[in-house]
Amino acid sequence: MNTLKYKRPKGTRDIIPEEFELRERLIEKIKKSIRAYGYKFINTPTFEHTELFIRSIGDSTDIVEKEMYTFQDRKGRSYTLRPEGTAPVIRAFLENSIMPPAKLAYIMNMFRAERPQKGRFREFWQVGVEAIGIKDPLIDAEVIEMGYSILKELGAEKLVVLINSIGSIEERQAYKSALLDYLNEKEQDGSLELCNDCKRRKSRNPLRILDCKIDGPKLKDAPKLKEFLSSESLKYFEEIKTYLDKWGVKYREEPRLVRGLDYYNHTAFEIVSEKIGVEDTILGGGRYDSLVEDLGGPATPAVGWAFGLERIINYFYQIPRISGPFYFVATVNEFSKGYAIGLLKKIREWKIPSDMTYEPKSLKAQMKIADRLNAVKAVIVGEDEIKVQKVRVRDLETGKEVLVPEEELVRIYEEEMARRNKQEAI
RNA sequence: GUGAGAGUAGCUCAACUGGCAGAGCGCUGGACUGUGGCUCCAGUGGUUGGGGGUUCGAGUCCCCUCUCUCACCCCA
Numbered sequence: 001m002n003t004l005k006y007k008r009p010k011g012t013r014d015i016i017p018e019e020f021e022l023r024e025r026l027i028e029k030i031k032k033s034i035r036a037y038g039y040k041f042i043n044t045p046t047f048e049h050t051e052l053f054i055r056s057i058g059d060s061t062d063i064v065e066k067e068m069y070t071f072q073d074r075k076g077r078s079y080t081l082r083p084e085g086t087a088p089v090i091r092a093f094l095e096n097s098i099m100p101p102a103k104l105a106y107i108m109n110m111f112r113a114e115r116p117q118k119g120r121f122r123e124f125w126q127v128g129v130e131a132i133g134i135k136d137p138l139i140d141a142e143v144i145e146m147g148y149s150i151l152k153e154l155g156a157e158k159l160v161v162l163i164n165s166i167g168s169i170e171e172r173q174a175y176k177s178a179l180l181d182y183l184n185e186k187e188q189d190g191s192l193e194l195c196n197d198c199k200r201r202k203s204r205n206p207l208r209i210l211d212c213k214i215d216g217p218k219l220k221d222a223p224k225l226k227e228f229l230s231s232e233s234l235k236y237f238e239e240i241k242t243y244l245d246k247w248g249v250k251y252r253e254e255p256r257l258v259r260g261l262d263y264y265n266h267t268a269f270e271i272v273s274e275k276i277g278v279e280d281t282i283l284g285g286g287r288y289d290s291l292v293e294d295l296g297g298p299a300t301p302a303v304g305w306a307f308g309l310e311r312i313i314n315y316f317y318q319i320p321r322i323s324g325p326f327y328f329v330a331t332v333n334e335f336s337k338g339y340a341i342g343l344l345k346k347i348r349e350w351k352i353p354s355d356m357t358y359e360p361k362s363l364k365a366q367m368k369i370a371d372r373l374n375a376v377k378a379v380i381v382g383e384d385e386i387k388v389q390k391v392r393v394r395d396l397e398t399g400k401e402v403l404v405p406e407e408e409l410v411r412i413y414e415e416e417m418a419r420r421n422k423q424e425a426i
Numbered sequence: 427g428u429g430a431g432a433g434u435a436g437c438u439c440a441a442c443u444g445g446c447a448g449a450g451c452g453c454u455g456g457a458c459u460g461u462g463g464c465u466c467c468a469g470u471g472g473u474u475g476g477g478g479g480u481u482c483g484a485g486u487c488c489c490c491u492c493u494c495u496c497a498c499c500c501c502a
Contacts, residue, residue: 007493007494066500114499121502208500282502330460362459363462364459370461371462378461378462382460383460396463
């Protein structure tokens with residue numbers, strides 16, 4: 001076991017059949033919901049020029065500083081496995097001359113070299129949306145409402161929407177220096193001693209100091225971000241809240257909510273779940289009005305979010321037991337096996353999941369395998385059946401058997417599937 | 427990057443202060459040679475993650491190393 005020669009790289013996951021089926025179902029549901037809001041899906045390459053991420057995310061962010069998988073090709077050019085989806089989607093939006101307003105969505109895997117832990121991986125899948133070219137509180141509100149509704153439809157529990165406005169880049173800059181002045185003053189007169197983390201935060205992301213568990217409480221009288229927002233910024237934020245109220249989306253205003261990527265401005269939001277005691281972020285997003293221009297396009301406002309597929313599955317789903325083949329064909333001797341091979345070929349042409357044992361086994365052993373595979377029905381083909389040109393179909397749940405002509409297998413399958421769909425709908 | 431915990435059969439886990447490596451589940455076969463699940467019986471199972479050290483003797487103690495998990499930072 002631990003002597004295995006090869007193991008998966010740290011922080012990566014194998015998606016075994018049971019989870020694969022669950023994922024497929026969830027993804028179908030997600031796509032349907034997102035399309036209902038007018039979005040179209042897009043895919044971008046797994047890796048991009050490293051510069052794209054440094055320019056967009058910001059060179060002093062954690063992602064760029066220490067979490068990117070960056071490598072060089074044979075010509076010495078630097079590429080990076082995408083750590084997030086927004087910059088690549090915007091790049092693709094520009095490169096393919098997609099006209100705004102554009103609503104683009106994606107389901108793509110991302111890569112970050114973090115230390116893995118619960119709900120956190122080095123390769124993980126994100127579902128994301130980007131509404132490009134629209135600047136109105138209504139779209140911010142709609143984007144938030146959509147994220148909330150989708151998570152709810154997916155069965156996520158105890159969701160809380162956290163929102164904040166971090167103002168324009170200029171407003172935030174002014175606030176940042178005011179906050180730093182305040183901190184420096186306090187440190188110099190000896191009334192404040194920041195923890196080591198916060199000393200680092202001062203140069204990297206001072207806004208986060210307010211949220212520090214150690215230092216945050218000591219900073220009650222620090223300047224507030226809101227005091228630095230213009231009346232337009234405040235009005236924009238108020239209107240978003242009005243729409244959310246109208247739609248009945250419950251939110252909590254979180255003045256200290258900031259986002260870790262440089263390109264965000266004005267609206268910032270997160271959706272967390274309190275399911276496991278502590279709040280854990282499932283979805284994060286915000287407005288980024290300067291990114292398109294930063295990447296060389298015309299000034300174009302945009303807003304979007306992303307959520308982690310694994311977090312949804314980890315927190316809210318049990319990996320199901322999946323059903324095996326619908327028909328498991330069992331034989332009694334070499335002669336009937338020859339017949340069964342032909343039958344199986346027909347069943348497969350009807351696209352009904354089916355299987356058999358390849359090595360010779362007793363009927364008993366075959367039934368055992370059918371049971372273990374969680375097959376729905378066993379089709380027993382023996383000399384008695386062949387003689388009357390019929391097959392014996394045994395329901396593996398009830399044990400009831402019927403003797404029917406081969407063609408009936410299609411009808412039995414369809415009826416069973418119809419019954420199951422009906423049950424699922426309830 | 428920082429801190430904590432854990433590695434024993436395919437899986438879940440036992441093994442008193444160092445003293446013969448075990449159980450359940452699984453798997454294979456049988457009781458039942460054309461019928462699965464339940465029961466009973468038998469069989470199958472191991473470099474105790476790896477390396478070194480202490481000892482008459484190490485799964486157990488010490489050192490190194492690898493892997494996994496959780497938390498912090500940060501994030502989805």
